[in-house]
Amino acid sequence: MNSPGITFEGSATIAGASVLPRIALDVAAGGWTCLLGPSGIGKSTLLRLIAGIADEAEFSGRIEASDGASLGGRVALMSQSDLLLPWLSVTENVMLGARLRGEAPEPARAAALIDEVGLASHAAKKPDQLSGGQRQRAALARTLMEDRPVILLDEPFSALDARTRAQMQDLTARLLAPHTVLMVTHDPSEAARLGTAIALLEEGGLRFWPAPPGAPPRAVTDAATLETQGALLASLRGAAEGAS
Numbered sequence: 001m002n003s004p005g006i007t008f009e010g011s012a013t014i015a016g017a018s019v020l021p022r023i024a025l026d027v028a029a030g031g032w033t034c035l036l037g038p039s040g041i042g043k044s045t046l047l048r049l050i051a052g053i054a055d056e057a058e059f060s061g062r063i064e065a066s067d068g069a070s071l072g073g074r075v076a077l078m079s080q081s082d083l084l085l086p087w088l089s090v091t092e093n094v095m096l097g098a099r100l101r102g103e104a105p106e107p108a109r110a111a112a113l114i115d116e117v118g119l120a121s122h123a124a125k126k127p128d129q130l131s132g133g134q135r136q137r138a139a140l141a142r143t144l145m146e147d148r149p150v151i152l153l154d155e156p157f158s159a160l161d162a163r164t165r166a167q168m169q170d171l172t173a174r175l176l177a178p179h180t181v182l183m184v185t186h187d188p189s190e191a192a193r194l195g196t197a198i199a200l201l202e203e204g205g206l207r208f209w210p211a212p213p214g215a216p217p218r219a220v221t222d223a224a225t226l227e228t229q230g231a232l233l234a235s236l237r238g239a240a241e242g243a244s
């Protein structure tokens with residue numbers, strides 16, 4: 001799979017109010033870029049702009065793929081709200097993309113992914129019969145099913161308990177290894193485990209942070225990973241205190 005990098009330069013407003021400060025971000029091809037920052041700063045807006053669905057925002061700038069081709073049809077976004085269709089089962093939700101595009105469904109691949117996210121015994125259930133964490137795993141399976149070169153993840157593991165979260169991080173890192181990933185997270189340990197690049201989005205713009213050495217997913221007990229986690233948390237706290 002040819003997974004392009006992304007160059008993003010610009011800012012966005014809604015009705016004249018800033019919803020994303022002016023930033024320049026290079027998302028490395030085949031890398032896993034983690035984006036942290038305070039609530040309301042514009043992280044989801046950035047993902048929606050790259051996905052081409054931020055119709056509500058006025059964007060000024062440029063968004064380009066490193067191979068020069070259009071990003072259209074090459075991006076999958078897992079948004080913060082799971083957007084599962086309530087009248088479809090987990091299996092039908094996971095196969096929804098193919099159905100919407102009029103393509104042949106792949107039930108065996110869907111079943112394998114549903115099994116990998118730990119929902120095999122829930123595959124026939126509707127979203128309102130699932131817990132928040134189960135819904136999030138169903139949405140993750142649907143995103144992985146799309147298998148696009150560029151994957152945008154908006155707090156994909158936020159509703160999961162610590163053990164399941166670590167398992168889903170491992171699974172996602174394995175399945176998305178050749179892809180270009182941009183992930184929003186509030187969790188410094190997640191960024192330290194998974195990021196090949198780490199950026200903090202703040203009022204003043206982006207601040208880049210060195211990722212720990214080694215390929216993700218890094219062990220939760222890895223010393224350099226723990227050190228990065230601690231330093232990131234301290235920096236985020238410092239930024240919050242500076243803003244208050």
Ligand SMILES: Nc1ncnc2c1ncn2[C@@H]1O[C@H](COP(=O)(O)OP(=O)(O)OP(=O)(O)O)[C@@H](O)[C@H]1O
Binds near residue numbers: 018019040042056
């Ligand atoms: N439809 C909308 N109309 C007006 N303002 C909006 C709209 N959607 C988002 N905003 C505003 O845009 C800003 C950025 O929102 P965004 O969801 O991108 O932030 P975020 O960094 O992802 O926050 P969080 O971490 O809480 O998810 C916020 O101030 C929000 O109130």
